[in-house]
C-alpha cells in the first residue's frame with residue numbers, strides 16, 4: 103500500500119493492484135497502437151516524408167491519456183464534475199464522425215484508416231496512367247443490360263472497433279459478395295430526370311455553395327424544401343435505386359446510410375452564397391474511409407456528360423490504370439465503398455451536373471433514421487419524425503445556413 107504524509111493509507115493494496123492491472127493492460131495497448139500506426143516506418147501522413155513519433159514518447163502519452171480518461175470516467179460515475187481541462191491536447195487527433203468510436207482503440211483504428219486512404223491516393227493517383235473507358239455508353243431508352251465488374255478487394259479498413267462486416271452483404275465478406283462496380287441504365291424516365299433537375303434547382307435555391315457544389319440532404323428535415331411532390335419523387339428514386347442495388351447484389355437487407363442531392367456548376371456560382379470559391383470538389387477519396395458504415399456507394403445521374411456538361415466524369419483510380427465512367431441521365435452507378443474503389447469526379451469545364459448520391463449499409467443498427475423513404479425495411483417510418491436527429495456529417499444544416507460539406 104501507499105501511505106500519505108500522516109501515515110494514513112493513501113492507496114490500499116487492493117487499489118494498487120487495480121492500478122497496476124490497468125497500467126499493464128494499457129501499456130500493452132499502447133504498444134499495439136504504435137505497431138498498428140507506425141510499423142511501416144511512416145508518420146500518419148503516410149508519405150514516407152514524415153517520420154513516426156518516438157515510440158517511448160507515444161507510449162507514455164497514450165498511457166497518460168488512458169489514465170486521464172479512466173479517472174474522468176470514475177469521477178463522473180461517482181457524480182463529480184468534469185476535471186478535464188478544456189485546452190489539453192489529446193495525444194491522438196480527434197476524429198468526430200458518424201460511427202467513429204470514442205474509445206482509444208477505435209480512434210487508433212480511425213487514424214489508421216485515414217493513413218491508408220492517403221497512402222492509396224499516393225500510390226494510385228498519378229499522371230500518365232492509361233485511361234480505360236469502363237462500361238458501354240448507354241443510349242437512353244435502350245434498356246441496356248446491367249453491367250458489372252468484379253475488382254479485388256482492398257485491405258479491410260476496419261477490423262473491429264468502428265464497424266465490422268456482415269456476411270453475404272458487406273463487400274468482401276466471403277466469396278458470396280465480391281467487391282465490385284456496377285452500371286444500371288434507364289433507372290429513371292426522361293420526365294423524372296427533368297422533374298428532379300427542376301426540383302433540385304428550386305430546392306437548392308438560397309443554399310450556400312462550396313466551389314462548384316450545392317448540396318441538399320434529402321431527409322425528414324428537408325421535406326419543406328423539397329415539397330410534398332419532390333419528397334415523394336426523391337423517396338421513390340431512393341427506393342428504386344436501393345431495390346436495384348439489392349437485386350444486383352442478391353442481398354435482401356440493405357439499409358440507407360446517407361444520401362445527398364448534388365448539383366455541380368461550371369463555372370462555380372459566385373456571390374455572397376459562395377462559401378469557398380477554391381473548394382476542391384474533385385479530390386480522390388474512399389467513401390468508407392470517411393464513414394465506416396458505408397458498404398455500398400451509389401450515384402444516380404439526371405443528365406449526361408458531353409450533352410449537358412463537359413468534364414465531370416466519374417473516375418476510379420486503380421493501381422495501373424484509371425477507369426472512366428460517364429454520367430448519363432437515368433444511369434445508376436454503384437460500387438463497394440472500400441479501398442478498392444478510390445474515386446473522384448473529373449473537373450468540370452461546362453454546364454450543370456445533377457446527381458443523387460446514396461450510401462447503403464449492411465448493418466441495421468447503422469441505418470439512417472430519417473431518409474425520405476417510407477419503404478425502408480420498416481425502420482424509416484419508425485425512427486422518422488421531426489425530432490429524430492440526423493446521425494451523420496451528411497445531415498447537418500439543410501436549413502437557413504445551407505449545406506455543410508460532407509466529409510467525402
Ligand SMILES: O=C(O)CCC(=O)C(=O)O
Nearest residue numbers: 389401416447457459510
Ligand atoms: O458525383 C459523383 O459522381 C461522385 C460523388 C462522390 O464520389 C461522393 O459524393 O462521394
Ligand SMILES: [Fe+2]
Nearest residue numbers: 387389445510
Ligand atoms: Fe465518393
